[in-house]
Amino acid sequence: MNIQIYAGKKNFDTQKAERYFKERRIPFQSLDLKKHRLGEREIRLMLDAVGMEKLIDREDKKVKEHPACYFDRAEMLIPAIQENPWLLKTPIVRNGNWITQGYAPEEWDKWA
Numbered sequence: 369m370n371i372q373i374y375a376g377k378k379n380f381d382t383q384k385a386e387r388y389f390k391e392r393r394i395p396f397q398s399l400d401l402k403k404h405r406l407g408e409r410e411i412r413l414m415l416d417a418v419g420m421e422k423l424i425d426r427e428d429k430k431v432k433e434h435p436a437c438y439f440d441r442a443e444m445l446i447p448a449i450q451e452n453p454w455l456l457k458t459p460i461v462r463n464g465n466w467i468t469q470g471y472a473p474e475e476w477d478k479w480a
Contacts, residue, residue, distance in 0.1 A: 369479060371396035374404070374460040381471040382459040388473055394480075401453035411446045414460060417467035420445065425457035 371389055373396055375382040389396045414423055420442070425431045436448035436455055449455055461468045461476065468475045 369394060369463055372399055372462045373397070374399045374401055374406075374456070374462070375458045376401040376454050376456060377458070379458065384471045385459045385461055388471075388476065392480075401456065401458070406450055406453060408446055408450070411449050412442065413462075413465060414456075414467055414469075415442050415445070417465070418460070418469045422469050423457060423460075424455055427457075431455050 371394060373382065373385055373389075375398060386396070386398065420440070424437060424445075426437055431437050431454070434448070434452065434455060436445060436452065439445045439448065457469055459470065461472070463476075463479050466475075466479060
């Protein structure tokens with residue numbers, strides 16, 4: 369398993385995800401979205417796995433003010449996410465081509 373946890377700001381779900389993998393002694397890599405620039409392929413995988421509606425943090429006040437919050441096509445959304453990774457709802461947990469958004473231990477159990 370090659371687990372990656374993408375996180376923008378340390379929120380409660382990100383901390384719970386990290387704790388889940390630590391408790392099971394499953395190695396993971398934390399990727400800070402402020403430092404790690406996402407590639408187009410990465411974002412496409414996320415969009416395909418999670419969906420546009422769940423991937424963008426539409427509850428966040430700052431995100432609601434950004435035009436990308438209202439985009440409905442991946443071609444428009446991908447460059448916006450590359451420039452503004454804070455648009456994403458985190459944590460995003462990836463194991464190869466399997467990707468989840470938020471705290472999803474029932475999905476992670478299936479990976480083992």
